[in-house]
Amino acid sequence: MWIGTSYALAAGLMWGLVFIGPLLLPDYPAALLSFGRYVAFGLIAVPLAWADRAKLAQLSRADWLEAARLGLIGNIVYYLFLASAIQQAGGPLPTMIIGTLPVLIALASRLRERGRGDAALGWTQLAPSLLLIGAGIACVNQVELDALRAAPAADFGRYAAGAALAVGALLCWTWYPIRNADWLRAHPDRSPRAWATAQGLATLPMALAGYLGWMLWASFAEPAFALPLGPRPERFLALMFAIGLFASWLGTLCWNAASQRLPTALVGQLIVFETLAALAYALALRGDAPAPATLIGAALLVAGVVWALRTPRGLRLA
Template identity: 75%
Template sequence: MWIGTLYALAAGLMWGLVFVGPLLLPEYPAALHTVGRYLAFGLIALPLAWADRRALAQLSRADWIEALKLAAIGNLLYYLFLSSAIQRAGGPLPTMLIGTLPVVIAVCANLRDNGRDGRLPWPRLVPPLLVIAAGIACVNQAEFAVLRAQADADVGRYALGALLAVGAVVCWTWYPLRNADWLRAHPDRSPRAWATAQGVATLPLALAGYALLWGGMAVGGAEFDMPLGPRPLAFIGLMLAIGLFASWLGTLCWNQASQRLPTALVGQLIVFETLAALSYAFMLRGEWPAPLVLAGIALLVAGVIAALRVRPERVPAPVSAPDRPPAP
């Protein structure tokens, strides 16, 4: 149990890097953060693909198309939304919204598959959801107060950041559900090889995105030093760090935790990612969170843990009408 918990903590600490990358290099556009991160991850996936080459060779054309869809929405579009949100609204509010993902995914999966997996009892689920909403509201109120205290406050930019964070939640709610559909439809395939296939599929998408971004900046006359920006060494180092630690090693640690801990407990430990990301964000600011922010974080963590403890109830099978005897 302790080793599994430490693995989950390590995964959360590494995944938290994703949320501070856009803050470490704020002069870099969010699109460049996105294609740079997944270009690094795609390159890291190549040796893994060589190790899984036999399993990858069994994938059909339709499988690779599905891997491209998952990579495009679950990787590139998700992180484009998230990095754009962080650069506009700061770190805390987008991090809090992303922290609701375990509950949002569970609710959406239950609404879609309650005939197979059971139905979540709403009377027990609504109170934790209200607690989560109250936590997000506390952090939003605190961040909005900080924004209004600034002379050059841009409320519209902050609101757009919050909306983009919601878009990131939508992308990463769709991704695990669609990914689980493929895994259930192909029980004879290796989940590890399927994850590697998505990493390989990310590489050409990231390359194409990088080329489009570079060309678009050149045509638009943007004053940005492509391809690596004004701080090339910092950019390359950050992209490699996020690609290695957040995209690969963090997932490896999470899989190790999943093998050692009950599934219900693992779902609750995803809050390590949220706590790590919030800690990094306030460390970059060089300040302690305000009391209202601390209260909001506590409410979010309590609400997520309480919601994940609600167990589905079996849906009774419909009773078919008895056969009538044939009319004389």
């Protein structure tokens, strides 16, 4: 239980980095950030695949197709939505929408497990932690919404577009961890590290095709944009490979390890660590101290996770 939680915490701290990438490169299109990140992820996975070649050889054609589906929806499409949302609405709004993931994943997992007749965490065990997490998210969201309303030059049309895009990212990342956990729990003998590497390898050709396709489109539609690496190539490359290594590969590895050790409904709640990390990084980047309500919200989020970890042992392993 605690080893699995530690892995989920590490994944959340690294995944929080993806929320500040678009803020550090505001002049780069979201599509380029998404394709660039996953080209970097795939290139990082290539040498790692040699170390895991024996374990990767055990994967069937169906496993590789599943890795490709996870890579397309949970990686490329998700980050395309998220980066677009952050560029349209800034960091706080997408962060607070994505912050509903723990509740949404827990509920979706519970409904799926109940429909299959599997043993699962009961509603009475889920409810207290879900309520605490929901209250925490509400506190943090209220602070950010007040800040948006107070902005004199706020463009609510852009905010609305950003919110819609963030909902798209939310749906992608509700599907991804449930589907990924299903595969891992169905293959307890497989290496989480090799599965993370397999997703990187499966994502690489799709990301590379997208990158080349975007450059072809941009050469006609945006001739002023410096191709192939944009106006700040050193920062772009450094950020893409940093996010590709820490958020995409190492973060996925840690999440896979957590998913093998914890029930899906519980591990879904632990995505709260990503929300906390993203808020902390965004506030640090802005140079703002957290408001009292933000601190209360963070405390409630943590309390919800701690409550979830106090679930009776028989239900923990459902």
